[in-house]
Amino acid sequence: MGKAYAPEERGKIIIRTSIIGILANVALAGFKAAVGLLSHSIAIVLDAVNNLSDALSSVITIAGTRLAAKAPDRKHPLGHGRVEYLTASIIAVIVLYAGITSLIESVKKIIHPDVPEYTAPTLIIVAVAVVAKILMGRYVSSVGKAVNSGSLEASGKDATLDAIISASTLAAALIFIFSGLSLEAWLGAVISVIIIKAGVDMLRETISQIIGERVDSDLSRDIKKTISEFEGVNGAYDLVLHSYGPDILMGSVHVEVPDSYTASQIDKLTRQIQKEVYAKHSVILTAVGVYSMNTNDPKAIAIREHIDRLTMDHKGVLQMHGFYLDEEQKTMTFDLIFDFAYPDRQGMYKHILDEVRGMYPDYDVHITMDADISD
DSSP states (O other): OOOOHHHHHHHHHHHHHHHHHHHHHHHHHHHHHHHHHHHHHHHHHHHHHHHHHHHHHHHHHHHHHHHHOOOOOSSSSOOTTTTTHHHHHHHHHHHHHHHHHHHHHHHHHSSSSOOOOHHHHHHHHHHHHHHHHHHHHHHHHHHHHHTOOHHHHHHHHHHHHHHHHHHHHHHHHHHHHHHOOOOOHHHHHHHHHHHHHHHHHHHHHHHHHHHHHOOOOHHHHHHHHHTTTTTOOEEEEEEEEEEETTEEEEEEEEEEEEETOOOOHHHHHHHHHHHHHHHOOOOOEEEEEEEEEOOOOOOHHHHHHHHHHHHHHHHEEEEEEEEEEEEEEEEEEEEEEEEETTTHHHHHHHHHHHHHHHHHSSSSEEEEEEEEOOO
C-alpha cells in the first residue's frame, strides 16, 4: 500500500498528475500524427492514436477521482471509493479497444502497403517521444503507487508500453533507411497485439480487485502483531478486511483473552485495539470479537495442547484457534483453518470431528471450519 494521504490531498495529487498526463499526451499525439501522415508511416500514426487514448484515460481518471471523493450518503453509507476500480477497468477497456482497432488497420496496410518517407526531423521527433514517454511512465507510476491509485498505475504502465512502441517504430524506420526493407505494417500488427495483451492484463487485474482480493500479507501480519502486543491478548485470528476504495479498509477480527476477564475489561481492551489499529495501519475495525481462553483449569489446558497437536498433524489444516472447554456444560469448541488448496476440506473436517469425538466421548464437540482468509 502507498503512503496514507488525507482524501483531499490524495485527490489533488491524482488530478494534478492526470492533467500533466493529458497535456503531454495531446502534445505528443499532435507531433506524432503530423510526422506519421507526412512520412506515410502507419506505425507512427497508430502510436499517435495511442497517445490520444492515454489522454482520454487521464480524463477518466480525473472524473473517477472526483466521483470517488463524494461524501457518503444514505444509499452509499460507506462512501464512493470503489468508483476508482471502475475507472481503472474503463481505462483497460480503452487500451483494449485501441489495440484491436490498431490491429485491424495494420492488417489492412499489410494487404495494401504504403512506402514510408522518413526525414531526419521525423526520427528526432520519434526519439524525443521515446524519452518523454519513459519519463512520464516512471513519474505517473511512482505517483500511482504513492497514493495507491490503480488508475494512475494503469496509466503509468500504458505510458511505459508506449515508449517501447515508439522505440520499435524508430527501429523500423532505421531498418528501412539502411536496408530498404519496410516493416511498418508488420510492426503495427505486433504493436497492436502488445497493446491488446496489456489491456487484457489491466482488465483482469481491476476485475480481480472488484471481486475482492486477499488482504495484503504484510498488512494482515502487521495488524495481528499490533493486536497481539496488547496485554492479555493471546492471539489475533479471523481478520477479515473489506476494501471500499484505495486506502479505505474496514473489517473485523477475533482476539483470544483469558476467561477471567470481565465485560468492562473486554470493552476497554477492544476499544484500545480499534484505536491502535487505526492509528498504525489506517484500518477501521468495525468489530472485535472475543474468544474465551481457559486459564484456570489445568485439565482444559492439557486437552487444548493435545487437540492442537492432533489437528495440526493432519494435511490441509493450517491453524487451530478459539479453543474453549466448558466443564460444567461438557462442551468443547474450537475453530480450524483449512488450506484452500486441500482437495477435500469438508471430508477432512468430518474426519477430524469424528476423531476428536471418539477421543473425548464425554464432551459435546463443536468445530467451526474456517477458510484461509488472511495470513
